[in-house]
Every structure is written in structure tokens, then in C-alpha cells.
Amino acid sequence: MSGAGEAPVVRERALELLRGMLRIRQFEDRCAQLYGEQKIRGFLHLYNGQEAVATGVMECLGPEDSIVATYREHGHAIARGIPMTTLMAEMYGKREGVSRGRGGSMHLFDAATRFYGGNAIVAGGLPMAVGLALANRLARRSGIAVCFFGEGAAAEGEFHESLNLAALWHLPVLFVCENNLYAMGTALARSQATTDIAVRARTYTLEAQAVDGMDVLAVAAATRRAVASLRAGGGPVLLECRTYRFRAHSMFDAQLYREREEVEAWRERGPLISFTRRIKAAGLITEDDFQRLQAEAEAEVDAAVVFAESGEWEPVEDLGRFVYAETGA
Amino acid sequence: MSGAGEAPVVRERALELLRGMLRIRQFEDRCAQLYGEQKIRGFLHLYNGQEAVATGVMECLGPEDSIVATYREHGHAIARGIPMTTLMAEMYGKREGVSRGRGGSMHLFDAATRFYGGNAIVAGGLPMAVGLALANRLARRSGIAVCFFGEGAAAEGEFHESLNLAALWHLPVLFVCENNLYAMGTALARSQATTDIAVRARTYTLEAQAVDGMDVLAVAAATRRAVASLRAGGGPVLLECRTYRFRAHSMFDAQLYREREEVEAWRERGPLISFTRRIKAAGLITEDDFQRLQAEAEAEVDAAVVFAESGEWEPVEDLGRFVYAETGA
Amino acid sequence: MSEARTTTTYREALREALRAALRADERVFLMGEDVGRYGGSFAVSKGLLAEFGEERVRDTPLSESAFVGAGIGAALGGLRPIVEIMTCNFSLLALDQILNNAATLCHMSGGQFPVPLVIRMSTGAGRQLAAQHSHSFEGWYAHIPGLRILAPATLADARGMLGSALHCPDPVLIFEHIALLTLEGELAAEAGDVDIRHAAVRRTGRDITVVTYGASLHKCLEAASELGREGIELEVIDLRTLRPLDDETIMGSVRRTHRLLVVDEGWRSGSLAAEVGMRAVEQAFFELDAPIARVCTEEVPVPYPRHLEDAALPSVARIAAEARRLVSRVP
């Protein structure tokens, strides 16, 4: 198994990608459960169904690259390599959390991995990503900026302004649009006159491509090409990853806007199911391998929950800290 | 003389169009002079060079249509049929002005002709035009909304959002982009990755067309087609009128960003010069006709100045009027 | 005359107001993100799409500036749009339209173009939605001339303010507090338009005037009960309309109690509380027996964890403590 110009799918890589997606899935399922138990509060937007996107993209990035994501960013954070422990502590709002508990599910931040959030304003992260890329360019660093957002964000003015700016200045930004067909309850065709995001992106002179977002190898292949071009000094690239969210928009969603059959049909094409089937068929992994990975992921999530549970609350006296930087002025 | 499907250019029409452009030119030149005399203050953005656009578009509209324009809107107001007297009084800030003096050059309003300003925030008028069209649609009225804006506005998020909304809802909006190549001192190619506005508009599924904005007949022909389509229930249309401003951006502009030769070359193609040459050559009008129109326009401007000069200042006690509507609540 | 009453919630009252408005006037329509198929992000407009159809209950794209601006245009065009901005947190994206157009057109056009637009948005914190989803901007918006700002705190106001706003020729912003959606109580079956020009005294008392609005009203009333048991009588005023302010009701009360506490959910500096306090200084300074006090939100982006969020927001305990402090200060 291997695509043109793409990293070969050897056993190690197959296991790694599967492991990546399984970890996200397990984490998300546990979050849903913890939400039911009221351990996690506020808004919670799960990534089930979209695991191939974060996993495929992150495989191609280096530590020098910067990530900007949305409120549906657990998967990106996990794939980027932020430990589940501190992520889960953040879900709980504990001071051991990646954002010291202040952010919660929608606002995961991690300086060590250049993970710039966690933005709960739709399209609000796009300009920031442009700026991170600009910084790399001006400082003559090789890093690129990768910005994840939903297809709903493409209706916002900031999408337009950011794509234009990135294209005009020829900046190393990878825009990853996760087109899961719905923005809350609004189907893409009901909110945007042109539903082909890649086509639209091209009118800004960006390189743009639509990818099967359910296929982790396809996502990785497209990303690898994009990253190579960006590092070689090419202009911004947009990948439209066609995907689907299996769960509700957030935990407050009765899903009146879509049919159960539609969800079921997409589940059939799910990134985990399809990839597992494929690598098993290719003889790269066995059912035992799968079970082991699943068990490992579960154990990791268990440990993360233990970590979170045993974490501490930020003292109330520290409420006002970090409103301004503590590093002198 | 006559284009395909276009109104024939008979003597009456030729005189009317020429008269329309001359009136604007004379008004603008007088405004420049009055600015020098400090009779007009604040920001003053003149329309010289772009007369063919407002004149050609307005020729095709009816009283049921709504107009939204920018701070460079004297020409549109005149072409729409607002009397020069009350326009000039507005330039002076007199209570006899169209906006009772409160608006000044950038904020001409006239309910009688459905002239909705006069907006000094770049791209700020586009959403309003969409709403005016929506009102016509919902109230099952035949009127369309016409929105003028510069090519600089096309970089703003509101351009994107408004075009998408108009296209999605299939609303009767005519977007008229007056591409005069510069937004203040910034050339289009230095600010937008794609310089072809019409091409970009089409990605929203709008009908879009680039027109020679120096040719009043071409503008009118394109507008007439667009209006017919809009009245017949077609979706929004964008006309990109390629034009040039002969004067500075506003009265505070040293014009460091463009060469005198470039300005001269465009002046040669000016809408008044070229149209006059053409209709004279076609034997539709004589030099005497031209002189007479010019004299009439001058006299009209003179009268407008007299009107403005003899106008009154709104009493200071009335400063707070109209912050809220005076028609009951 | 005894009135028929029904049990309802703030959410249902809001929905009933929408339904009544859509029924009463053909020119009225509702637009916003997810108001239709989804039923409204807080289920306020649930069922309205089915009842009124897509023309009058319009789902919009994620384009706050465009659809608010379109609301302005539609109002100018003779309709009576109700624009829903899902939450006030996203209203910043439409602020240019709100301030430079909706609030300004009438004056700037010399009175030719009033903008009879209603914008509804949810506001407030208390549900652990963290920094970007917990803003209370209503007091901040009250700075803008040309706007009318309403903040329903009761079922009657949730039911009535929309209709009154639609009868007003000016742009009206209605801030619906997310923490009140499940508030339950009785409402007259005939409930409808309410007076949107006056504040309401929700509890009378002789010792301290407490001025507040929105969700904080209920905290103030709770504090008032608590202090009542200690013999301290709070007079609780619900501003209801944050712009223009009803100075008369406020000052009338201050002249009786000689003490003023202002409670609001905005950040403290530049809060509406500062404005109310300053007006009392300007209009009733010599009546005051103690410094004016305020309880507002702490000056931090509201954090996610419950204990920190609670610490950031006005609480019954903080309100009661301030009230006690106020009466303990002698002139």
C-alpha cells in the first residue's frame, strides 16, 4: 500500500495512524460519558468521525510548525502530542490542565507544541494563523502555520480576508477546512451559495484541493505535498477535508436537522472502520493488534481521568492572574 | 449608434447622458473650489473621472429602486435626481441640505428618491443593500437594490458575506463595483491576490461582468440587461466598472502613489471627452449643444451655491433631534 | 378582575413573544443562525419554522455583519425584522453595522431614515462557557446613542418586551440572559406588550436602593430576602431598559433610602454600574448618606471552572456583604 509520492504504509505506520485515531475516539467517548456525569461542563464539541483529519495532518508536521484550531479541537490537541493527562485535567477545569483549567474544552493551549488554541469564535483563528505564518516568514524560520476550521466558517468575512491576505503575501499557511456538512444545524447548501470550498479558495490564487477526510492516508498524502510546497516557499494551501461528525454538534443538540440514516451511512465509511478494514486486508495488522491498541488507548484515558480527578483547583485568590502577563513589563 | 439589445442612441438620449455627466463634473469642480475657500469642510471625495458609471447605471433605474453608495457619492446623488440645491446646501452643512446639514459630503440621504447614503465605512453599505432587496422580495415589490462601492471594498469581509447572502437568497441586488484601481494610495494588485473582481464574484454564483466604466453606453447597456434579469426574478448581479479617479482620493492626498503620466493617460480616455467625441462624430450633437449644456450645468451649480449660501444653520438647540425617531414610539 | 394565568418559563415566554409578533404583523420576520431547522441554539425559536415557513423564519449563514446589516436594510425597506445574534459574544462581528449604521442613520440623515430593527441576543455567564462565551455586553452597548437597550429579567418582560420593541421606530437591542431561560413562573394568559420606558421597583425597602437588571435581579432579590431577615430593607430596582436610563425612578428611590448599590454583570471598570452611580452623584449627591457601591464582574475574561466563574460573577453573598457594609457606614 502506498500512494504516489506518499510515505509507504508499512506495519509501523499503519499501527501509528490507527493508534492515533483510536486514542482520539476513546478520549472523546470518555468525555461524553464524563459530561453525563457532570465532571465536564460548559460546551463540549466532540470530534468523533473526523479523526482521520487531525491524525493525517499532524503526521506531516514538525515541532517548528504552529497549530490553530477551533472549539472542536480535542482531536487536534491529542494528535499534536499534548499528553492526555493535562488535556483531561483541562476538561475538568483543574490547574494541572493545559490552560491551567481556565480554558476548558474549547480553549486548549500548549506553548510546548505551539498549539495556539482552542478558539470558540467561528473563523476567529484564521487571521491569527496568517500572523503566525508571517512571523515565520519575517524571522526566516522554516515553520508553517496550520489552521483548522469548519465549512461553516467559510461564510464569515474573516475567511475571505485571511485567505486574501495569506495569498497576497504568499505566506506559509495551511488552511484545513473540515467540511462535515453542517454548521450546528445548518447544512452547507443552505448557508453558502457555492458549496465547493476548494473551488472558492482557488479564486484567491491559493492552491486548493478537496480530500476524502474519512481516509487518513489521503489526508496525510495531501498534507505532505502541501507541507513540502509550503516549506519550499510556495504560497498558502487549502485542503478541504470532506468528513462528517458522528455525534451532535455539542451536548445540547437534538439533531432535528438530519436523518438518522444519513448518520448511519457515514458511520459505515468512518475513518476508524475503513482504515482498520484496509490495513487488516493488506495483512499489516491483526485483530490482536487492534485489540491491544484499543486496550492501550483505554488505559491511557483511564490514567488521564485519574490524573484529572486528583488534580487541584486553582485557588480563588489567583482568579486575577494572567489577565496581564506576569513576565515583567 | 446602438448596442445589441440596447436603447438606441438618438439625439435626445445623447444629450441627456452628456448633460448628466456634465452636471456631475461641474458640481465636483465647484466643490473642489469651495473646499479651497473653506465653505466645504471635512473629508471631500470627488467623482471626477467616474461620471459614466453613476450616469449609465441610473439611466436604467426606476423610482421603485433603492440606492446605496459610499462617501464618494455626489455623482450618484445627482444622477439619481436629487436637486443640486439641497445637495450643495448639505455640503455647506445647512439645514436646507438633504440630510439637514448633519451629514455633509459623505452622508447624502434622500428618502424621496430612495437614496440610502452616503456610507463612510468601506463596504458598510453592502449588507444594507442586501436587506433592502430582501424587503422588496418579501413585500413582493418589483424594486431592486443597487449598491455602489470601490474595488478596495472587495477585500473587506462584508463584501464576501454580502455576496454570499445575496446569492444564497437569490435577491434582486445589483452590486456595482467602481474599480478605479486605487483604494486611497493602495493599488489593487498590492492589496488583493486576485484582481479580477468579476471573476471572484462568479464564485458566489452571481452573474458578473466587467464593463468599460469610461463608456457611459457600455455601462448603461450592461445595467439594462442586469436590471431586466433582476426584475424577472434572477439572482444578484455584479458589474465591475473599470474606471479611474482623476483627482486625489480626498482633499488630503499628495498622490505619491501614482505617476502623473498614468493620470494623464486615463484623462485622455475620460468619460466626458470620449462620449462627446463619439456623439459629435455620429452627428448627434454639435459643439453648440455642448456649450449650451455646459453653460446650463454651470448655471445650475451657481444657483445651487446661491441656495446653499442663503441657507440657515440648524439651531444649536436642535443638536439632539433625530437621535431617536420623532415619529412617536 | 381576575386574570387567567399559565405556568411558563422565560424560554417559552420568549418563544411566545416571537410567535405573537409573527402572527400580528406580516412585516415581521425572524432571521439568524440556526433559528429555523435547529430551533434556535437555546431552543427559543423551536417550532416557529414549521408554523411560519422559511420566508419568515430564516436561517442565515455564519455572517453576523451581513445579516445584521441586512436587517438594517430590511427595516429601511419597510419591514420589521427581528435579527437574532446567537449570543452577544458574536455581536462584536456586527458592531460596525450596529453602531455606524443602525444607531446613526436616523440622526445622520436628518430624521429621514429611522431604523425600526429589533436585534435579540443572549447574554451572560454562569454556565461555564469560558472566556469567549460568557460576555455581558448590554451595559457596554448602552453607551451608544441612537440605540435602545432592553434586558428582560422576568417572565412578563421576556413575553412583552419584543412586541414593544417592534412598535418602536428605533433600533432596539434585547439581551436575553442564558441563566434565566429555565426560570419558571406564572404569567397572565393575556400577557403582551410592556412599558419599555420605565424601570420597575421589584421590592420596596427603606434602607438601600439596589439598582440592577437581568439575571442579577434575582440575586439581588435573594440578597434582599436574606437581609430582610436581618432587618435591613433593600429596595430593588430592575432597570429593564438600560438605554435610555429611567433616572427618575432611580433618583426617587435614592432620595428615600439615601444609599445606593448597583449590581451588574459587566466588568467593573466602565460598567453600567459606574454610569448609574455617576448619575446619582450628579443628581442626588446631597441625599447620599454613604458612598455608592457596586458589585460587578471581576476584571478577568470569565474562566471555565465553576469555582472561578462563581468568584468572578456577582453573587448573592457579595451583594449582601456590600449592602451590609453600606448600612454600617454612618454619614
Place this chain on the structure above:
Amino acid sequence: MSEARTTTTYREALREALRAALRADERVFLMGEDVGRYGGSFAVSKGLLAEFGEERVRDTPLSESAFVGAGIGAALGGLRPIVEIMTCNFSLLALDQILNNAATLCHMSGGQFPVPLVIRMSTGAGRQLAAQHSHSFEGWYAHIPGLRILAPATLADARGMLGSALHCPDPVLIFEHIALLTLEGELAAEAGDVDIRHAAVRRTGRDITVVTYGASLHKCLEAASELGREGIELEVIDLRTLRPLDDETIMGSVRRTHRLLVVDEGWRSGSLAAEVGMRAVEQAFFELDAPIARVCTEEVPVPYPRHLEDAALPSVARIAAEARRLVSRVP
């Protein structure tokens, strides 16, 4: 030690500050609409493109939200961007980025991501630019935790505040008043960074504390001269930094004069003046011998004609009249 001094203007001082900042630190760059080829809409950045090149003096498209957001990203990426928003009137289009990102990221990320961004914008009325181009939003922005708000009123501050802002790890907004651009005076040749933590007493006086900032400072000083001739001594405080406020300097003065007048160019309701007044009530109530007074902009979109604009804005006459009224009131 005598200092070399040069004659300069506010505009030139601003330009010199930019030049010095670009020279001093490679990470600094300037971006905004027409800052390059056009030379800045108010000619502040004239010549800088030629000196520093296109990488560091970047003309942007008309995309306020994107280029302000890009400034935030660039700051996070280790640079020291100076973003110019042509005028504060257009800053509303970028307000979401400023409030929900620049002001919030540091806290929301638990201190990981301070945003060392400087945003400059012109502010103010007085040049007959009418409703949409005459806003004074600095006091309104001062409501937002996480921001620092500066308002240079003098040549030294025009020259010095930018450098100080760039040395600060927080997002700093600098509001440059359009009516001051031509202000002329002397400046030390060595002028540079200034203290941005404290207000400055620009004139001492025993009778009334006048708190103000920006262009209004000069009106207050003129009023002070006028009243000085009548034997009424105003102490004039230039806030300089509008957030966080320097309470100590204000209260120190109020405790001496026992009277407070606040002057600012924002609309009256919800003005910064209300906040300053409220703080004085909270911190110095028993020191006050008279109600606090304020002179602000009338609550109208600023109209075009000179006489109405003058009537809308704080004027020397209104300031002087309020001051006279204040001293005439006995405790």
C-alpha cells in the same frame, strides 16, 4: 544638566517614535492600510517605507479583522508588530480580534500566551468629519480587561509611549488624537520611552481636580488659565493611561482639592468620566465637598457642521462653566 531641545510636532513625534522603534528592534514592523506608499492617512508614517522597506512597513488590504488578527498571530510568533488601524472608527471591524483574542489569550491559556502587540489608531472629532468618522472610543475600550490603553496628549508622550508599549508584554492600544497632529512645541532631542503606569499632573491647583486626557487636556489647561485669572485654581491631571487607571494620582489630588471634574470626549453615558467619578465616590467619598461633575460629548452621532460639532464636543467654555459651578457649591 541642560538638555538639547528641538522644535517638533505631535505628528513628527509619532513618526520619530516609529522610526526609533523600527531601528531599535528587528522584530518590530508596522502594518496597516496605506502606511507605506501613501505615507499614512495622516502622514504619520511618511518616509518610513523608503527607509525600512516593504517587509517592515507593510501596506495591507482593507481587511481590519484579518490584519489585526495577523498582528496577534505575529506577536504570538515572537515578533513585535505595530498595527495601525487608520482611525478608531474602523476598529469596530476588528473588535472581535481585539477583545476575544488579544485581550483574552493570556488569561485563557493560563499565562502561556501573552500578546505583545501594539495597535495604534487615530481618534477624536473636531475636524468636521461627521458621524462615522468622529468617534472617541478609547474610554470605551478601557472597559476591556487584558488591554492597556494609552492616549498621548503631549509631544513627549507622542514620542515616548510607543517605545514603552513595545516593551510591554501585553496588548497595548494607543489612541492618537487627530486634532493634536499639528500641535507644535519643544521636545528633548534625547526623548524616548516614558512611564506608562502613571497619570501626570499637568498643572497644580488647590480648588478643583480636573481629570482628563488626549485633546481635552489642552482645553482643560486653557480653561484653567482662564479660571486662574478669576482666582480659581484647577489642578489638571492627564490620565495618559486609561487602563489600568492610576487611582492613586487621582485620589491624591481629590483629597487635596475636594472637588472633581472629569472631562472626556466620549459620549456621556458610559463614558470613562463615569468610571473615574465612580472610583472617586468609592475611594474618596467623604473627601468630596461637591458633586462630581463631568463634561463629555453630547449623546449624538457627531454632526458635520462646525457649530453643531462644537456644541457636541467638550469646549473650554463648558469646562470653565462646570468648574465655576463646582466651586460655587458649598459643602
